[in-house]
Amino acid sequence: MTYNEKPFSDSALAKRMLEKLYDSAQSAGRNFSFMEVCGTHTMAIAKSGIRAVLPENVRLLSGPGCPVCVTPPGVIDALLQAAALPGAVIAGFGDMLRVRGANGALEDCRLKGADVRVVYSPLDAVAIAEQNPRKTVIFAGVGFETTAPLSACAVKKAKALKLKNFYVYPAFKLVPPALRALLAPGGAAVDGFILPGHVSAVIGLEPYRFIPAEFRLPCVVAGFEPLDILHAVNRLVSMVSENKPALENEYSRAVKPEGNPQAVRLLREVFEPADARWRAIGVIPASGLVFRQEWEEFDAALSLSLSEPLSPEPQGCRCGEVITGKITPKQCPLFKTACTPSAPAGPCMVSSEGACAAWFHYGE
Amino acid sequence: MKITSAHGAGGKATSELIVGIFLKHFGNPALSLLEDAAELPVPRGRIAFTTDSYVVSPLFFPGGDIGHIAVCGTVNDLAVKGAEPKWLSCAFIIEEGFDADVLERIARSMGKAAAAAGVQIVTGDTKVVEKGKGDGLFINTSGVGVIADGVNLSVSGIKPGDCVIVSGSLAEHGLAVMNERHSLGLKSGIKSDGAPLNGMIAEVLAACPHGVHAMRDLTRGGLASALADMCASCGFSFEIEEKLIPVSVAVRSACGILGIDPLSAANEGKICLFCAPDCAEKVLSVLKKNAYGKDAAAVGFVGDKAGGPVYLKTAIGSKRVLRAPDGEVLPRIC
Amino acid sequence: MCLAVPGKVLSVKDSAAEVDFGGVARSVSLDMLSGVKPGDYVLVHAGFAVQVLSEDEALKTIQCFREIYEAAQLP
Numbered sequence: 001m002t003y004n005e006k007p008f009s010d011s012a013l014a015k016r017m018l019e020k021l022y023d024s025a026q027s028a029g030r031n032f033s034f035m036e037v038c039g040t041h042t043m044a045i046a047k048s049g050i051r052a053v054l055p056e057n058v059r060l061l062s063g064p065g066c067p068v069c070v071t072p073p074g075v076i077d078a079l080l081q082a083a084a085l086p087g088a089v090i091a092g093f094g095d096m097l098r099v100r101g102a103n104g105a106l107e108d109c110r111l112k113g114a115d116v117r118v119v120y121s122p123l124d125a126v127a128i129a130e131q132n133p134r135k136t137v138i139f140a141g142v143g144f145e146t147t148a149p150l151s152a153c154a155v156k157k158a159k160a161l162k163l164k165n166f167y168v169y170p171a172f173k174l175v176p177p178a179l180r181a182l183l184a185p186g187g188a189a190v191d192g193f194i195l196p197g198h199v200s201a202v203i204g205l206e207p208y209r210f211i212p213a214e215f216r217l218p219c220v221v222a223g224f225e226p227l228d229i230l231h232a233v234n235r236l237v238s239m240v241s242e243n244k245p246a247l248e249n250e251y252s253r254a255v256k257p258e259g260n261p262q263a264v265r266l267l268r269e270v271f272e273p274a275d276a277r278w279r280a281i282g283v284i285p286a287s288g289l290v291f292r293q294e295w296e297e298f299d300a301a302l303s304l305s306l307s308e309p310l311s312p313e314p315q316g317c318r319c320g321e322v323i324t325g326k327i328t329p330k331q332c333p334l335f336k337t338a339c340t341p342s343a344p345a346g347p348c349m350v351s352s353e354g355a356c357a358a359w360f361h362y363g364e
Numbered sequence: 365m366k367i368t369s370a371h372g373a374g375g376k377a378t379s380e381l382i383v384g385i386f387l388k389h390f391g392n393p394a395l396s397l398l399e400d401a402a403e404l405p406v407p408r409g410r411i412a413f414t415t416d417s418y419v420v421s422p423l424f425f426p427g428g429d430i431g432h433i434a435v436c437g438t439v440n441d442l443a444v445k446g447a448e449p450k451w452l453s454c455a456f457i458i459e460e461g462f463d464a465d466v467l468e469r470i471a472r473s474m475g476k477a478a479a480a481a482g483v484q485i486v487t488g489d490t491k492v493v494e495k496g497k498g499d500g501l502f503i504n505t506s507g508v509g510v511i512a513d514g515v516n517l518s519v520s521g522i523k524p525g526d527c528v529i530v531s532g533s534l535a536e537h538g539l540a541v542m543n544e545r546h547s548l549g550l551k552s553g554i555k556s557d558g559a560p561l562n563g564m565i566a567e568v569l570a571a572c573p574h575g576v577h578a579m580r581d582l583t584r585g586g587l588a589s590a591l592a593d594m595c596a597s598c599g600f601s602f603e604i605e606e607k608l609i610p611v612s613v614a615v616r617s618a619c620g621i622l623g624i625d626p627l628s629a630a631n632e633g634k635i636c637l638f639c640a641p642d643c644a645e646k647v648l649s650v651l652k653k654n655a656y657g658k659d660a661a662a663v664g665f666v667g668d669k670a671g672g673p674v675y676l677k678t679a680i681g682s683k684r685v686l687r688a689p690d691g692e693v694l695p696r697i698c
Numbered sequence: 699m700c701l702a703v704p705g706k707v708l709s710v711k712d713s714a715a716e717v718d719f720g721g722v723a724r725s726v727s728l729d730m731l732s733g734v735k736p737g738d739y740v741l742v743h744a745g746f747a748v749q750v751l752s753e754d755e756a757l758k759t760i761q762c763f764r765e766i767y768e769a770a771q772l773p
Contacts, residue, residue, distance in 0.1 A: 003704055003739035003753045007760045014680035016767035039698040039699045049682030066698055067699045093744070094623075094694030113496075120548045120622065120695055121745025123727055143697055146700035150746050153729040198700030201741060201749040226680045227763060253755035254741050260749050263730040341690040352690070353698045353699070362684045549745075552722040614721030621719055621742070623701045697744055698699045 003253075008225030009048075017230040018053055021237065025055040028241045033059045034233060035188060035325050037175060038196035039066030039353030044224040046362035058233065061325040062355035063188070064178055065196060067142045068095045069323065069347040069354040070278045074308035075142075075171045076101030081306050082138045082169070083114040089132070090116045091125035092140030099350050102311045106140075122154035122168075129158065129166035138300045141168040146198045148172040148289055149263040152270035155298045167300035170290055173276060175199050176207040177287035183215050188325035192236040193219040194229065197251045204259025205249055212245040223251040270295045279347045280313060280320035317346035322355050329356040336360060365464040372458065372492030381490060385468050389475035394451075394486040402486035404451055407510040412447035414438060415506040423470065423500055425544045427536070427555025430503055431470035433632050435477035435485075436560045437583065438507040443562035444579035444635055446517040446569060447509030449481060454505045455489040459498030470501070481560035483507070515569065521577035522598040524668035527644035531564070531635045531651055532557070532659040533612045534587055535619065538629030538693060548622065548695065552614045559633035564654040568637070571650045575643030582631040589628070589688040590636055591674045601672020604664035604686065606679060612659075623696035628689035638666065702743035704751050707736050717742060 007013075025032065036042065042062045045051060051060055064070045076096075080103050083090045090106060097107045097118065110116040115135070119125050122139055129137035141151045151168050158166040175196060182188045195208055200221045211219045218239035222232035231250050239245055249255050269292075276288025291299040300306060313319065317339070318332040329335050329348065339345035341357050348356035370377035379398075387396060394402040418434040435452065442449040454474070458467065478485055485505075537556040542548065561581075569576060578598075580590045587609070595602050611619075611626045619626045633656055639647050644662055651657030667675070674686040705717035705726065715734060717726045724745070728734050731747045740747035 002706070003751050003756060005704060005756075007756075009679040011679060011681050013763055013767060017763070020767055040701055043698075046684065047678065048680055049676075049678040049684040050680070052684065053680075053682045065699055068698065093697035095696045095698050097694060098691060118546045118694055120546070121727075123745055124547065124549070144699045146702065146743050146748060147697060149730055149748075150744050153727065153746065156729075196700060198702045198741070198743060198748065201702075226678075227760075230680075231763060231766075250759065253752050253759055254749055256749070260730060262732060263748060266730060351698065353696075361687050361690070549724050550722050551724060554722070612721065617703075617720040617722040620703045621722065621724070697701060 005225055008223065008227045010227065014226050014230055017227065017234060021058065021230065021234050022055050024234065024237045024241065025058050028237065031057045031059070032191050032237055032240060033061055033189065033325065034192045034194060034236050035061040035063045035190045036194040037063035037065035037179065038199065039351070040198070040224055041194060041196065041229070042066065042355060042358045043353050045229060046358040048226040050226065050229055058237065061190065062323065062358065063182065063325060064278060064281060064323040066351050066353040067144055067173060068099055068351035070173055070281070071099065071142055071171050072277050072279045072308070073101040073311045075169070076105065077103050078301065078306040078308045079106060079138065079140055079169060080104065080109055082300060082304055083109045083116060085136060085304065087135045088115065089128055089135045089137045090114065090140065091119045091128060091137055093142065094118045095351050096140050096142060102309060122151050123157065126154050126157050126163070126166055129163050130161055133165060136165050137167065138304070139168045141170045141172055144173055144175055144196070144199050145202050145267070148271060149202065149267040152266045155270050155295060158298065167298055167303055169300040169306070170271065172271070172289040173278065174273065174287050174289065177284050178278065179211065181281070181284045181287070182324055190217070190325055191240050192217050194232050195219050195221040197221060197223045197254060200251065200255045200259065202260050202263045205247060205257045208247050212247055216245045218245040219247050221249040221251050221255050223254065280323055314345045319346035319348040322348050329359040332356070367458050367460065367462040367464055367467065367492055369460055369492050372490055378490055385464070385471045386488060389468070389471040390478050390485045392484040392486065394484060402451070404486065409513055410511040412442050412445045412509040412511050413506070414441040415504065416441060417502060417504040419499065419502050420541060421499060422544050423466070425556055426540045428558040428632070429470055429473050430501060431474040432477045433558040434503040434505045435474050435481060436558050437632060438505040439481045439483055439560045439562050440581040440635070442507050442509035443565040444517065444581050445511060446515035447511045448566070449483045449507055449509040449562050451486045452478065452483055452505050452507045453487045454485050454503060456491070457498060457502040458490065458492050459500050460492055460495045462500060467501070477560065481562055514573065517576065517578050519578050519594050519597040522594065522600065522638045522666055523577065524600055524666050525641055526577055526638040526666040527641050527662050528602060528604060528664045528666065529637050529639065529644065529647060529660060529662050530587060530610060531657045533610045533615065534631055534634060535611065535615045535626040535629035537632040538586065539615055539618050539624070541630070542695070546695065550618055550621065552618060554614050554618060557631060557633035559656045561633060561635060561656055564651065564656050565635070567654060568647055568650050571646050572639060572643040575640040576647065577638045577640070579635050579637040582634045582636060584630045585688050586628045586630060587636060588625070588686050591686060592688040595674045599671060601667035601669035602664060602674040603667045603677070604674060605677040608661055608663045610659045610661045623698070624693055625689065627686065628693050641665070700743060702741045702748060704739050705742050707734055707738045707740060709736055710734060715747065
């Protein structure tokens with residue numbers, strides 16, 4: 001037998017799940033709004049066309065789960081400053097290339113001769129540094145708890161190789177503090193959460209216990225195949241209807257209750273939590289990561305004196321309300337008119353995993 | 365030997381380059397005259413004329429190189445209009461310092477591709493730009509072909525009910541190039557699918573002279589771009605089924621790892637075609653017998669919704685709209 | 699925010715594994731996941747194995763889905 005994800009997009013079973021969902025949603029006689037907080041879930045939902053076949057009274061909202069969308073433009077501006085340094089190589093994930101800071105995108109400065117490279121893994125950035133001792137390699141450290149430990153490993157590798165030309169610009173974000181901020185008074189009006197499958201594979205289930213415990217909301221850690229998502233929605237509807245909010249894990253094939261403690265230890269060895277600014281939301285306490293003092297030599301911002309300017313959001317942009325679930329992309333007056341993927345006004349349209357970009361591309 | 369500005373100046377160095385490299389590998393009577401313009405017989409029928417520039421980086425990738433696709437791409441653009449490709453021009457823009465041996469490798473590849481396609485490169489140009497102004501090498505090829513009487517392939521001929529067929533597995537070129545370009549470290553048999561398709565297309569048109577309404581070469585932006593464009597031009601909706609679209613196991617896996625949509629990644633040896641439903645079976649059978657069409661598949665049909673988009677039926681039986689990708693397709697983390 | 703795919707470990711050397719993703723192989727770091735052996739399936743994100751995948755749990759999950767949804771078929 002071999003491990004196989006194919007059964008998780010079985011269309012016959014998907015149909016059964018939808019039938020059950022329709023039945024439960026209809027009997028409940030109320031509206032449901034569930035939020036997913038993972039860009040990969042936003043994409044998976046959009047690509048599978050799930051939204052188009054959900055019952056009318058069940059709404060799926062996209063929360064602030066796209067690391068590119070929640071990265072303030074100032075981070076890009078700081079990276080652009082780095083790109084202008086002599087011998088600099090900016091290495092980052094492909095998602096970052098077209099995000100615009102006040103002074104343009106990384107893609108634009110590449111056109112002006114800057115050395116900007118797409119990498120698949122932060123270890124590839126370390127390899128560039130190792131192979132090019134006269135270059136200064138700055139890795140754009142964007143992502144959540146799935147990605148941050150990887151940068152921690154990359155930094156440790158750089159140290160082991162005694163590299164003096166490898167840096168990480170830390171712009172990581174943490175999910176549980178963001179969920180807490182979303183649930184604060186005046187926050188998102190949601191009935192439950194679809195929790196990020198791969199972040200949870202790293203951090204486990206404990207960090208989410210506060211959601212049912214303090215806020216009496218159900219939440220389900222879900223995988224990314226259509227059946228994972230449809231089951232999660234079914235469970236959320238049931239838990240709300242029965243008034244039995246709980247934390248469930250439907251992605252048990254990848255998520256253990258304790259997560260990956262080794263990965264968390266690695267993350268904590270190199271980074272520590274700090275307040276962080278989330279684009280379109282503002283500062284969320286303890287929701288980002290900064291280098292621990294012992295590892296500060298690898299901090300691009302400190303070591304290369306890079307500054308992160310504050311920029312205001314474009315006029316009329318309502319991304320903050322979109323990613324906190326208060327409105328849908330369609331309800332933003334700029335959607336599809338003044339704000340499109342080729343000319344995005346705000347962060348939700350910037351990355352294809354952003355709520356507005358996903359709605360635009362997949363025809364919501 | 366390195367290419368210098370002298371090689372682009374039109375004097376002795378340029379002649380040596382042309383004779384020593386270009387004529388050597390793709391010379392023919394017309395080209396050998398080395399006149400300012402090639403003199404060609406006026407054919408019967410209509411002339412098809414196309415142009416394309418090739419700026420791919422890296423220049424060499426599994427399955428091909430810039431020279432190979434520069435010839436095949438232009439040949440295919442003519443062929444999808446129902447033309448018999450005949451004559452190509454090629455213009456080289458070379459960056460100062462470029463290795464002449466590498467240029468010869470590329471010229472050899474172009475000669476082979478032209479011979480395989482049955483076309484001649486009859487005129488050309490060579491320019492050299494300063495170091496830093498050219499990314500190594502750019503090639504432009506323009507092509508002339510002949511459309512015989514009675515052949516009419518155009519997006520305006522697409523009708524509701526037409527079958528949409530794809531000639532084989534998608535995204536191979538895009539992934540092969542991306543893997544090299546960004547040093548992504550994927551080990552697989554994925555190779556660029558660059559190939560001259562004029563022979564295969566001629567076989568299809570011979571088998572179904574009136575049933576094939578339109579064809580399109582799938583290049584950058586993949587099937588998604590091609591379908592979105594054709595849909596917008598013909599004015600009818602398309603109903604495509606995701607599970608019918610041919611994608612190899614390796615490409616599917618690579619796309620999963622990198623977060624790439626196989627429908628958006630580039631191809632260099634694939635076409636999509638629109639034909640009357642009653643000749644779909646014939647068309648598929650002809651394609652599958654050809655080496656370049658062995659994985660051909662019917663992927664959907666033309667709907668009757670005016671102004672409608674391309675609808676894609678998903679794995680779970682729902683529908684979403686298929687749009688052209690927005691900009692360069694890159695690996696993602698999210 | 700976390701594109702990750704399953705792959706089968708073909709071989710392990712120090713803290714790196716050669717992983718097969720189905721027609722595609724790549725070197726994957728095991729820095730975050732010790733104790734991985736050839737034959738194991740791992741979840742790979744940006745060149746790192748982030749968790750071991752359980753075939754058992756996958757089968758159990760599908761079984762559970764069948765029980766809930768196929769049994770509850772509407773007439």
